[in-house]
Amino acid sequence: MAKDPICSMMVDEKTAKFKSDYNGKTYFFCAASCKATFDKTPEKYAKGSAGGGSHACGCGCGGH
Numbered sequence: 001m002a003k004d005p006i007c008s009m010m011v012d013e014k015t016a017k018f019k020s021d022y023n024g025k026t027y028f029f030c031a032a033s034c035k036a037t038f039d040k041t042p043e044k045y046a047k048g049s050a051g052g053g054s055h056a057c058g059c060g061c062g063g064h
Contacts, residue, residue, distance in 0.1 A: 001013070002016075002027075002028040004027075004028065004029050004030045004034050005027055005029075005038060005045040005046065006029065006034040006037050006038055006045060006059070007030060007034055007059055009030040009059075011028040011029065011030050013026075013028055016028040016029065018030070018031065018032055018034065018035040019035070020035055020038055020039055020042065022038075022042040022046050023042075023046060025046070027042075027045075027046070030059055031059035033059045034059045
């Protein structure tokens with residue numbers, strides 16, 4: 001399992017529909033909106049300081 005860097009939801013890498021590669025690492029997302037947020041400014045989220053389940057991403061996953 002991988003943590004969505006935007007909303008902190010745990011995502012199964014094997015079944016994840018949304019993913020992005022940045023600086024040689026693959027990031028997995030629970031929803032298209034989380035992926036889009038990451039893709040706009042990946043350097044902000046790749047550091048691991050973002051997320052935390054604020055629902056600011058609007059993903060609607062409810063899994064936080």
